[in-house]
Amino acid sequence: MKENWLIPIGLTVLGLSLAGRAGAAVDYAHDGGPMDFGAAELEAALRVRPTQTRVELSVAGGGAPESFRVRVRGEGAAREIRIEGADAAGAMYGALEVAETIRLGGPAAVRDVERAPHLRVRGMKFNAPLDARTPSYSDPSDAAQQNIATMWDASFWRELIDRLARDRFNLITLWSLHPFPSLVRVPEYPEVALVDVQRSTVAWQEHYPLQAMGLDAPEILGRTETLRRLTIDDKIAFWREVLRHGKSRNVRFAVVTWNVFTNGIDPARGLPPDWRNNATADYFRRSVAALLRTYPDLAGVGVTAGENMVGATAPEKEAWLARTYGQGVLDVLAEQPERRVLFVHRQHEAGASEIAPYFGPVMNHPRVDFIYSFKYAEAHALAVTRPRFHEKFLPDLGGRQTMWTLRNDDVYHFRWHAPDFVRDFVGGLPAGPTRGFYYGSDGHVWGRDFLDANRPTDAPRPLELEKHAWHWRLWGRLGYEPGLDNARLTALLQERFPAADARLLFRAWQDASLVPPTVTAFHWGPLDFQWYVEGCQSRPEQAQTPTGFHDINRFISLRTHPASDMVSIPDFVKDPRKAGTTPPQVAARLDELAASALAGADRLQGAAGSDPELRATLEDIRALAYLGKYYAHKIRAALLLAQQRPAPNPARQKLLEQELNRAAQAWRLYGATAVTQYRNPLWTNRVGHVDWRKAYYSVLYDLTIVGATPAVPAIAPTPGGRVLEAEDAVAGDPQQPVHTEAAGYTGRGYLEFTHTLDPRRVTWNYDAPADGTYALEFRYAIRRGLVTTSDLIVNGAVLPLRLWPTGGAASWAWDRKIVALRRGPNRIELRPGAVVNLDHLNVLPWGP
Template sequence: MPTEFATREIGAAAKAAAVAEPRVTFKTDRSLGAQAYRFSRVSDGTVVVTSGDASGAMYGGLDIAEALRLGTLKELVSDHRLHTPHVLDRGIKFNLPLDWRTPTYSDRTTASQSNIPEMWSMDFWHDFIDEMARDRYNLLSLWSEHPFPSMVKVPEFPDVALDDVWQGKTDANGAYTDHAVVKKMTMDQKIAFWREVMEYAHDRGIAVYIFTWNVFTHGATGKYNITDAMSNATTVAYTRDSVRELIKTYPLLDGMGITSGENMPGATDDAKEDWVWATYGEGARNALRQEPHRKFHIIHRFHQTSLSQIMQRWKDFSGPVDFSYKYSVAHMYSIANPPMIQEALDVLPPGKKMWLEVRNDDIYSFRFGDPDYLRDYVDNMPPAEVSGGYMMGADGYCLGREFLDRDPGPGPHELVIQKQWYSFMLMGRLSYDPTIPDTHFQEVLAARFPGVSAFGLYRALQSASQTMPLITRFFWGDIDIKWFPESSSKRPADKNYYTVLDFAEGESMPGANVLNIRQWRTNVLEKRPMTKTTPLQIADALEEESRATLQSVAALRMQTPGANAVEFRKTLVDCESLAWLAHYYAEKIHAASDLGLYDLTSDASQQASAIRHLDSALDAWKHYATVRDGQYVPALYGRAGYVNITAMTAKVAQDLTIARGWRPGSIRATVPGQTTEPGVKP
């Protein structure tokens, strides 16, 4: 039960803080609403948590546990205000690498393949789900291209069910060419495993959804003549029956997310929705006929399909059908008020909700966190009347255990959600309550790293966290294969480094009110007023944040924490890495701006200035590579490709060659490939 978890957390916190465990009782008042709670005290000193439901009681108990660690219990329980969720459903998007044979999206990568055994470890899921609850997340969405062979038995297609768990093996070049059996399991054992995961999640107040892309038939292809062709009647029947069995097999599965358009080459919107309804729609209806009172939620992604077709096909479905949309496309850390959602909200039917897919394909390696940015991000989300909530996660990285660290320490690798605990905590806690002050997070840092300047560490993390939003506002690639800011590249990173010419020709982010270099240079040369942020202002901001971060890190390195010293050291390395990356981008923008002017004026002094800035950019990149790669190994990512920062130094140096050989008139007026993903179709 959720309150049992909270009670254990209170006991553990009291023991760790060496204080008496307070008497706590839980009362229910349904009128308070879902997830709501308040505190009071009775004459004998007992702390009373009055809540609207079990989740609210758990959150109140977790607040008490945190207050014990921070030494702020008296202040907490003397505040009798009602705590209510700002965003009702706060989710994690978890791309689930079940098996070599049933991959998730882009999962033949270092992180995904390393994590396949972990997906079948109950210890992993207990730790992960506990962390979710502590951070106030209450929805776990598991994403897989085709999970059915690894999760269900289908009576009509019995040979599709896969026993055991396979992991990819690599050759000397890092290419996945073979497999290894990493766990022996029958399908019955797999079913029991996932039932336990879902039960554990529900005991922490967390709903579980499974999302798929279509049409994929991994693990089933070739059996019973199943293929990934939409026109294959056997594939339709097999998918329909698999959906039915998934819903029947897992009574605690709360819903499914579905996608029209992936791997449906050349199909019309009519054909796409006909297929999705004939498989997912009919499969779900067949399952739910046997459970007429079960509420099963469908979330249909706004992705390569049209609203009218979705509404027509799904109008008679018995349960709720809502939609989802890539809120910041792939870049959560860009601007706090991304405008792309508006086109979807403008056509949203009355009574429907739009779920936000909050994609963080900006930062895979580093610890980071900026409460001010995330508070603004949450505050700018659409209101509850039209928004179902959010699911935050990446497509190019697996949020399992961390396999990048050169020195992971003894025992199992730490969870990504534990390594990046600060950023996950900030998003979860602030989306529940965006009024939490910055001072609270400084107290959390002080408790985790006693004996060091909590404010200094807070500022180092906050300054370092400006790197990705600032550069992505200026240089926009909407989806993750177009822009991976950790390596200044697109996919594949080892072949597609963005040069200084690319920066001079680049587009800024829609809605960011940032001038690209072509717009800026026109204003400069024609002496027009600058009504938006200029490239040089972005560069100056990056330089200022870099300087502030390095100053904070230098001061913090003179201090020794009384606990978690290894984590503290690695956190400073992450901050320093981001600082050098910010300095590199600042110098590169200055150089691209100089070349933008030189391209029209032929003023040799502008070319010379660009070369000086690129010399500094190369020096900054070398520092970045040394610091970052001293802590992290090169890795193959799902969307960015193979990333080796040190090896990319040679490409960075080529920017100098480009600048020295620059011929005026090199910048194109328009650049192919800078369009965004297809928009919403009514």
């Protein structure tokens, strides 16, 4: 049996031989790695909850890799907690478990326990935008462009690795088209190595080829800026330290590539991205070997048979990969008798039965851990918990294991937390062939957050995984221990949000988080460019619309997930008695989830005043709930339209129009809530620009498709604020008459602005009860026109406020601007610059 590449790492201490440290709260053997990290977490917990209990941490040997056991003996001053790991990683996980127990319940809450990992590999898929010249698959996107410099930020990697370790992840897969010039100096091709770190300043197109070809075009690489001044030796030193830190936390790295790409190499060098070119093949073999020689802490490599191997048959692809990547690995193993290498071969444009004939020497090498990788849920892990795409793949494995690719190309913006979904998903992975998974995205880079609309542009950017901590925690923790119950997860929520009712937060958040999977299971576009639920869009070709927005027709034509029991609209119209979850039931389920989430968020609102993170979480819950309401109305409307077309009925037409107008109201709430927190539009590499405001035109166009005109219901003001009427702000001004023609206003009426160049302003004076953050919520109705940037002046500071269509002169909606106000008088001025009815300003307390 081959040795597992994940064990052992760090210092192994047999028995209970404890070196300890003078005055330390924890006795343990210093190893400069996982033991130190686990002990530090334990000591931090004991400083908060001190005890006379003696705590010992050791590697005892025996048991499964990464497993541990905790034993509690004695009482009072004689009480002793002994944490014994099968290896250093297991000891670290045991220390993390005990530290968490102590934080949540004190030392007395620690009990005897034994744990072993459910899945041996719990990894992260990270598309790494290293440089404009060595891009990732995700580079033509805001997420990548905003994170090129982040890839060369040591503090980012330390924070990321530490977070992943706490959440029981043990692998980071770094994905790149052609990473070698940014990572190594290849002795046979030294001139290929790149100095500095560059980013293109080109005016990017919205869409690039889905296979990532053309990212080395002259117009892209001919306009660059230098973000970091680094020699190749600097880069090597940097990544050696990153890998060393990962090893010290039991988080190994593997580099995964698509093929064949030679981005970053001067075309004059004669190394084209051509699998037929012998010089190119030699270059790749030497580069793989140089990568492994340069980084002794690198766990291994992964390959993709395709994306840019035009004209190659499956056997030709595998022969090329074997003579390049495979032979490069074998070259290093021949030189380094103690080296073990992980080799991941993706099943992408190749099958296991096609791979094995060419990779025999690699697969059978005693120091190669050769495993397959398969896209288990296509691009949408957040759809159903038991997909079946892998079933045709399993018979070809020949007894070898696989690492499942789990893709989240569903939720980039909103905080997500659905433990029951993840637990069932992990529990459904086939036991025999499963080594584990890596989880991540092709349409997003999980670097540092850049989407926060209310963070100053020059302020430090937190990790995406800090904002999305609960989402990622679920996959790591439940991958290690699916039995981790909701009571423990609720206690962790209570620890983080002490002022909130954690059980209520758990229910509301999970219900909101189940909206995207429910929708995507019903409206199934398997690949990332075929469906993105946060934007209701795809590439235009897949949407069958010019914008890529999925209109009411596409909600009729697109089928449901093949592993769900959901009945598609065409099938339901054909046979309303067909077994399964029907479209009306899907819509009702979305309504239930949304109602529960909104009710919970409203009840929790009082606890958010002093906690910005809780406030942001509640707003994300609301946004997802409004999105659920939108899709519920849209599914009902699509069903009505599918029934109406063959048998027109006036009563059904009226219901259809009502549903679409309510859908528009829900989208308007969704968009307004979302843009309060997030910069928009977002440019993605898979579906292009995600613009919630512009998408509203398409939302309204659904009414045109069915022969109706918009009559979008008015949106009520948000409770809890102080309403300052527009008409009161201009009382006595003959140039600002008060209007009452459009129903649904508050106060005595509203103000009309007649054209975009209307110079009139409205000025409010607001006496704030305290210094702090407030939301200025402007309620208005656009009579005609597009998205407009208005002049908003708060205490002399000019701030942009974007007004966008509402659906008509009486379709009142609101938009917010988050501002800092001082205690006492504040002057707020607005020149709308739009053809708009202005109702009022609602000033809402938002935070400290």
